Amino acid sequence: xxxxxxxxxxxxxxxxxxxxxxxxxxxxxxxxxxxxxxxxxxxxxxxxxxxxxxxxxxxxxxxxxxxxxxxxxxxxxxxxxxxxxxxxxxxxxxxxxxxxxxxxxxxxxxxxxxxxxxxxxx
Amino acid sequence: xxxxxxxxxxxxxxxxxxxxxxxxxxxxxxxxxxxxxxxxxxxxxxxxxxxxxxxxxxxxxxxxxxxxxxxxxxxxxxxxxxxxxxxxxxxxxxxxxxxxxxxxxxxxxxxxxxxxxxxxxx
Numbered sequence: 001x002x003x004x005x006x007x008x009x010x011x012x013x014x015x016x017x018x019x020x021x022x023x024x025x026x027x028x029x030x031x032x033x034x035x036x037x038x039x040x041x042x043x044x045x046x047x048x049x050x051x052x053x054x055x056x057x058x059x060x061x062x063x064x065x066x067x068x069x070x071x072x073x074x075x076x077x078x079x080x081x082x083x084x085x086x087x088x089x090x091x092x093x094x095x096x097x098x099x100x101x102x103x104x105x106x107x108x109x110x111x112x113x114x115x116x117x118x119x120x121x122x
Numbered sequence: 123x124x125x126x127x128x129x130x131x132x133x134x135x136x137x138x139x140x141x142x143x144x145x146x147x148x149x150x151x152x153x154x155x156x157x158x159x160x161x162x163x164x165x166x167x168x169x170x171x172x173x174x175x176x177x178x179x180x181x182x183x184x185x186x187x188x189x190x191x192x193x194x195x196x197x198x199x200x201x202x203x204x205x206x207x208x209x210x211x212x213x214x215x216x217x218x219x220x221x222x223x224x225x226x227x228x229x230x231x232x233x234x235x236x237x238x239x240x241x242x243x244x
Contacts, residue, residue: 015240028150028215030161037159039152042215054242082242088234089227093150093164095235105211112210113217118137120176120204 009047010055016047020092026062027094029053031072031104034083034097040104041112043072045094050085057082059098078102131169132177138169142214148184149216151175153194153226156205156219162226163234165194167216172207179204181220200224 009016021027026044033040043061045053049069052060059072059080073079080098087094105112131138143149148166155162165183167175171191174182181194181202195201202220209216227234 022144023146024144028164030152030164032161037154037161039154039161039217042150042152042210054240057242085240085242086235087238087240088164089229089231089237090234091238093234095161107211109211112212112215113208115211116209116213118176118207118209120179120207 009051011047011051012054015050015087018087018091019047019050020090021046022092024064026064027092029059029061029094029096031059031080031096031098031100033100035099038111039113040080040098040100040110043070050094053082053096054085059096073101076102076106078104080104131173133169133173134176137172137209140209140213141169141172142212143168144214146186148186149214151181151183151216151218153181153202153218153220153222155222157221160233161235162202162220162222162232165192172216175204175218176207181218195223198224198228200226202226 029045031040049060049062063070079101083097151167153162171182171184185192201223205219
């Protein structure tokens with residue numbers, strides 16, 4: 001289930017060697033507000049997006065729909081300033097603690113998980 | 123980038139019709155401790171795992187390595203009791219708020235993101 005690294009990434013080779021990618025070469029990245037603990041959104045990173053996130057101080061994702069890098073807030077102004085980045089125990093998921101400017105969701109809500117709570121017990 | 127639903131799922135067809143799956147048919151599910159806000163782990167759900175999570179009160183994932191359903195805590199006792207389940211704005215990620223019994227991580231740490239913080243700015 002592990003995809004290959006994409007070429008031309010600036011990611012530290014020691015991190016790249018450990019990263020376990022999904023079949024599409026991507027790793028899910030959870031963005032969490034660093035002080036309140038709110039889970040803001042889930043994005044996807046390839047090696048280069050992770051490299052840019054670690055080195056630029058701004059969350060950078062790979063957009064699966066647009067197939068391009070996407071600096072969160074670049075057009076909306078709703079940036080995510082990176083506080084910390086952690087890999088999980090299996091090295092196949094990332095937790096990025098951020099300071100979110102404004103709403104995280106493109107719909108204008110604070111998080112992307114605010115609007116669609118599913119019914120339990122059915 | 124959207125996979126097909128697996129057959130024989132008991133998931134409500136109205137939810138299944140909205141769910142956007144990765145190429146492997148899975149959706150990433152973030153498990154968060156409902157009261158402290160800790161992000162505990164990230165697992166993967168197909169339609170049937172989501173159905174079981176919604177109806178059984180216990181988090182159920184699809185194990186990509188073992189290729190089988192996996193009720194969290196079934197062998198370890200470290201269950202996740204489901205408090206709420208939300209889909210994100212794109213219907214391609216899940217946030218499951220849980221009450222975690224004991225450590226969430228198989229390594230014995232509280233969360234799967236405790237041990238491997240990556241260096242910034244390099």
